[in-house]
Amino acid sequence: MCNNIASIQLLNCPIHAITMDETVKIIDNSIRRRKQIHHVVVNAAKLVKMKSDPSLRESVINCDIINADGQSLVWAAKLLGMHLPERVAGIDLMERLVMLAYYKGYKIFFLGAKMDVVSAVVEKYAGEYDASIIAGFRDGYFKKDEEAEVAKEIAASKADILFVAMSSPKKEIFLNEYKNVINTSFIMGVGGSFDVVSGKVKRAPLWMxxxxxxxxxxxxQEPKRMWKRYLITNTLFIARVLNAVFKKKVGFS
Structure with a gap:
């Protein structure tokens, strides 16, 4: 983790207290200097999972930049007397970095989702900007014994930026294990962002x-797959925040 950037500890997880613009500036400087940055965003669900999954926790806290993806984290920090300047959503950061790549001549490798989805993402960005920003792409459906070859394929592409759209904790653990092989200046897990960019899933209106x-x-949009996950994780997150608020008020650390 970058120790020279202001951060807080929220539910035993370090989170950088920086804005979107500050995050982009740090990433741009790192790419220009060819110094690798491993980035991650955390939300309520991921903080809950980290408590019971040591591999996920280790993968997250070993990242160089940790942004707060969920608005709930900004509110939780405020309740606990800490400050996060704003939410830095993973998909918004990805979009900013694609634009940055176009203007600065950086190249991007897109890894994850199904082949039709990642192909649609590449086609969209190549049309919106230019095909020159595409270093390569492949789907995220590969086996454990194929991971080393995937990492070598990304390294061979000479990409400056790597976006990985796979589920947690698979993407965090994969990146933590192979980032030195991949050797890309900027590495970022983007969750379900490819589904949104490709048009497979619609994003919520800005007010939401x-x-x-x-x-x-x-x-x-996906009630059968998502309702239980969010019901459980959101409830556990709220309970942990309220417990932390109570302990602070009565003087426990």
Whole structure:
């Protein structure tokens, strides 16, 4: 983790207290200097999972930049007397970095999702910007014994930026294990962002994003797959925050 950047500890997880613009500036400087940065975003669900999954926790805290993806984390920090300046959503950061790649001449490797989805993402960005920003792409459906070859394929592409759209904790553990092989200046897990960019999944309206209801919009779109996950993780997150608030008020650390 970058120790020279302001950070807080929220539910036993370090999170950098920086804005979107500050994050992009740090990443741009790192790419220009060819110094690798491993980036991750955390939300309520990931913080809950980290408590019971040591491999996921280790993979997250070993990252160089940790941004708060969920608005709920910004609110939780405020309740606990800490400050996160704003939410830095993974998909918004990805979009900013694609634009940055176009203007700065950086190349991007897209890894994850199904082949039709990642192909649609590449086609969209190549059309919106230029095909020159594409270093390569492949789907995220590979076996454990294929991981080393995938890492070598990314390294051979000479990409400056790597976006990985796979589920947690698979993407975090894969990147933590192979980032030195991949040797890309900027590495970032982007979750389900490829589904949104490709048009497979619609993103919540801006007012729902700002109100912390983006998770609810996702549940409405995929109720069978998402309702239980968000019900459990959101409930556990709220309980942990309230417990932390109580301990602070009565003087426990």
């Amino acid at each position: 994003q700002k109100s912390g209801l983006e998770w609810f919009y996702r549940v409405v």
